[in-house]
Amino acid sequence: MSTPRIRRALTHVGGKIETGGDRKAAALLAAALDVPSNEGDDSDPARAHVHGFHAYPARMHPLTARRLVEQLAAPGQRVLDPFCGSGTVIVEARLAGRASAGTDLNPLAIKLARRKITPLGPEEAERILAASQTIRQKADERRIARAGATRRLADRDVALFPPHVLLELDSLRAGIEELTDPADAVAKDALYLVLSSLFIKVSQKKSDTSEDAAPRRIAAGYTAKLFFRKTEELVARLGEYAKQLPASPLPARVELDDATKLATVETASIDAIVTSPPYANTYDYLAHHTVRLRWLGLDDRRLERGELGAKRRYAKMHPDAAEEAWIAELTAFLRAAARVMKAGAPLVMLIGDSAVGSRALRADQLVARAAESTKLVPLARATQRRPHFHGPTARAFSEIPRGEHALMLQRS
Ligand SMILES: C[S@@+](CC[C@H](N)C(=O)[O-])C[C@H]1O[C@@H](n2cnc3c(N)ncnc32)[C@H](O)[C@@H]1O
Known part of the structure; x- marks a missing residue:
């Protein structure tokens, strides 16, 4: 019998969880992150039904997505994932009886997410x-x-x-x-x-x-x-x-769109955002998917121009410039998010620390700074430590280890 290949595409899995901010909100975040890390075969929720069909870098764990959707939006309300990738949050929102919308700049993600959320006749x-x-x-x-x-x-x-x-x-x-x-x-x-x-x-x-x-x-x-x-x-x-979808699933829409603009999402139409943006200087979605995009004849120009945090750009920057650029990108996203959210609506983002040179880009701190000039107010966080594998930037985490965070912000 062959041993199932261990998949490492999921992030936010395993380890002690530290929390901060509003206690109730932080407990909700911690509970969402507390998922089993034994990925592998089809009994694993991370590979259940459509989740297991196609690889995608840094997928969200479906249990985390499900718990956040259920806790943050009431049945019938509308959830948005502005960086929807392979569509994990939208798949779970449909199963949970919530209306949903997803956007991404990667045309492969759009094709994949649309296919996954649409049952076949x-x-x-x-x-x-x-x-x-x-x-x-x-x-x-x-x-x-x-x-x-x-x-x-x-x-x-x-x-x-x-x-x-x-x-x-x-x-x-x-x-x-x-x-x-x-x-x-x-x-x-x-x-x-x-x-x-x-x-x-x-x-x-x-x-x-x-x-x-x-x-x-x-x-x-x-x-x-x-x-x-x-x-x-x-x-x-x-x-x-x-088989698992409600009898009349609520509408779900997935569109090619830039999370810093959200041009396809109406103002004040969203009850909750659940998302996982790219991390600065960590991945390069354009490079990771270049073979697929070419073979499928998909137009990658918007991803090329608008991909946030892309390693192809950040790796060449001075740490000061990288930090500035990352705050500016996060600010642009939070502004667009605030426009489409209803007053009082929550936004939860899963995001990891990263590094440029020997400088750590602490995601929780930089998101808080980015939020200052927006209508979003940081409310709570839950953090898990993560190993940092990249030798040249290892010094950035020699004192305070790298963390991955679930951050909750609220629309004022
Ligand atoms: C961490 S992945 C999301 C994974 C997703 N949660 C899943 O489970 O498959 C981040 C996504 O952000 C997308 N992205 C990068 N820059 C973007 C932008 N400006 N607007 C929208 N999406 C963007 C990438 O294409 C990638 O799919």
Whole structure:
């Protein structure tokens, strides 16, 4: 029996919790963070139904999302996640009978979150499976006929995938592109996500967020077989999710939008915000998803320009400039959030400390500073210590260890 691979994509998991600020609010935050850390197989809530379909860096733990949604918004009220990523908060809000909205600047996140929150009709499920089977067969035929690639393959892909895998991926993509019948629109979208979910599994890379090589021996035909298996998995996971949804789920909307603008969200329309922004100088979502964005033909220009905290920019900054920039980005987000929130509404954000050079960027302190010029007032926090793995910035946390925080602010 194979041992399930341990997934490290979830943040905010495990360890002693310290709290500060309003006691009731802090206790609520601490309870939300107190989730099991034994990630791995499908019995794990973190991988239940649609949550387990597709990797995404720094996903929120679904139990944390669920507890926050239930505690902060009454049934029927509207919850927003302005950095919705793979859609964890929106998935849980729908299950909990709350109306919801999600925004993100990563078009892959939007596609993925929309797919996860939308149950399939029986006909749609049939069409997806039938299309996947046909595409797999065609890919097998092309492999057996030793057909070449359907287009010029990018040098990056040649470095990332073994040649036979790359040819199978190319055939699968060509098959998806051939789905031009409007009746196959849902299938086409779903199968692009299935293709996207395969990339790391058949690449020579360890994970989305690691540049470490992980050479894998992949048999001929395996990639196309996995494509069909993952399609069956997606349909089954969506079926499980649909069974758990209330009979008439409340509206959920996911839009490509910048969290510092929230142009798609009406003023004073939100009862609670539950979110997890990027951490400064920690990830680079554009780089992590560049292969997927390119293979799915998604336009990454807004993410390129507007991604908050992106390592590609912060790593080059002087610590003073980085701190200024981070406060400015957090302020812009909090201002936009305050505009869309109703008076008195809570905002909870899960956010970690980070570092530039030997300077720690303490997220709880910098969020409090950013809030000063907005209509949001810091109310409480719960903090867990986290190891810091990045050697060059290790000194930043030599005295006070790195923390990850659940911060609650309230709209005045
Ligand atoms: C920590 S992840 C969120 C993960 C999400 N909670 C989940 O469970 O999948 C942060 C997200 O912020 C998004 N992001 C970065 N800058 C943004 C911006 N200016 N506006 C909206 N989203 C942004 C990234 O694309 C990424 O999906």
